[in-house]
Amino acid sequence: MHQQVAVPPQLRRRGRRRANWFVAGVLTLAMALTAIILWQRGEKPVMITAEKAAIRDITQRVTATGRVRPEVEVKISPEVAGEIVELPEKVGQTVKKGDLLVKIKPDNYLARVKQAEAALSAAEADSLQRKAQMLNDQLDERRAQSLFEKRLISDAEFKAAQTKSQVSAASYQASLHNIDVSRSSLDQAR
Helix, strand or coil: CCCCCCCCHHHHHHHHHHHHHHHHHHHHHHHHHHHHHHHHCCCCCCCCCCCCCCCCCCCCCCCCCCCCCCCCCCCCCCCCCCCEEECCCCCCCCCCCCCCCCEECCHHHHHHHHHHHHHHHHHHHHHHHHHHHHHHHHHHHHHHHHHHHCCCCCHHHHHHHHHHHHHHHHHHHHHHHHHHHHHHHHHHHC
């Protein structure tokens, strides 16, 4: 029968090297083919058209979501709140300092001015009344003093007349301050 022949170790190594080289070559070729296919599948260029700039009407409307942000943004905040009744300036128009941008409905503010004027008139009338009361109480105090010097009234009655005169004088001074407060409110309302 057949005898098995032993393969020398040098030949076995040579065969393995060839097989490794063959596998490496096949893998390199596969990777090169894959790279070429992917390179050819890349994004194709987008075709564009160009025209001269001109002012004309928009003929097509495009709906999109996003944000429009200005290059320069100016925040405007009024000193008073109210209903806007007029916008004399147009959007995008150049404005200067002092230009009227918004007109607010003045009804509420005119009512406040009238109310402040009425409060001032009431404070002035109250002050006149308190002045008259003060002068009357000072007159009563002088009468009480002359009667006290003649010993016709008691010490308690004289002190009461003095106190009443001092209270009415302080009340008159307070009414003068109320006039100042009312004037200030009127100026603020205006």
